[in-house]
Amino acid sequence: MSRILYGAPLSPFVRKLRISLQEKDLDHALEMVMPYSPPDWYFDLNPLGRIPAFKDGDITLADSSVIGQYLDDAYPATTCLYGESAADRARVRWLEKYADYEVAPHATFTVFGQRLLLPSGGQQCDDAKVRHALDIALPPLFDYLEQELGNRRFFVSERLSMADIAIVTQWINMDYGDEPLDARRWPNLARHDQAIRGLPTVRAILQSELWIVQKLRDKAARPGAAS
Ligand SMILES: N[C@@H](CCC(=O)N[C@@H](CS)C(=O)NCC(=O)O)C(=O)O
Known part of the structure; x- marks a missing residue:
């Protein structure tokens, strides 16, 4: 290969x-x-x-x-994921960077890391860190994305881009940490999340991750793994 x-x-x-x-x-x-x-x-x-x-x-x-x-x-003949125009390309890169460098430290490295990864390795979850991420750090980041998306289907130019993928991939890790996106507070983001997860490519990949998540949950729940 x-x-x-x-x-x-x-x-x-x-x-x-x-x-x-x-x-x-x-x-x-x-x-x-x-x-x-x-x-x-x-x-x-x-x-x-x-x-x-x-x-x-x-x-x-x-x-x-x-x-x-x-x-x-x-591979220019394949589906373009970074936008066609200079403006779209810049916007996709901005939103991807926002997801990777602003949202990820809290959604993935804190919520997912503390709630699933550490306990599966026998370490204790630090609830204070998780609460700070959920109550203080993440809401303003989500508010911005909610408003940027509005009632549109995709973040940039009505077509799937890396912006949509990079953002939703963070919600997925939060979910694995038992913290789904609050659909009442961020309805646009929740609708977008469901639509992106419904894409056949994303569905298949999520399906292939399930057994790993389950394995980590089982390890975390094992007596003595973490209190
Ligand atoms: N900006 C990097 C971030 C990669 C990253 O932080 N990956 C994590 C796993 S989700 C990692 O390898 N962490 C190990 C470390 O920091 O040593 C990217 O987009 O590839």
């Missing part, structure tokens, strides 16, 4: 690319690399040791946004 995506399926950044590769109909293999303790060879692909990384023949790349943009540039 000439295209290889390295990472673990529950990473929102890996999920972004799995959805993108499916939307673009680009064959690839997923090679499992666990975050935080990657094997030594992985640092040749990403010196920071973070997932995902990507190999396309002789080309190796790191960072989900860099890889996503590369896929649009390298």
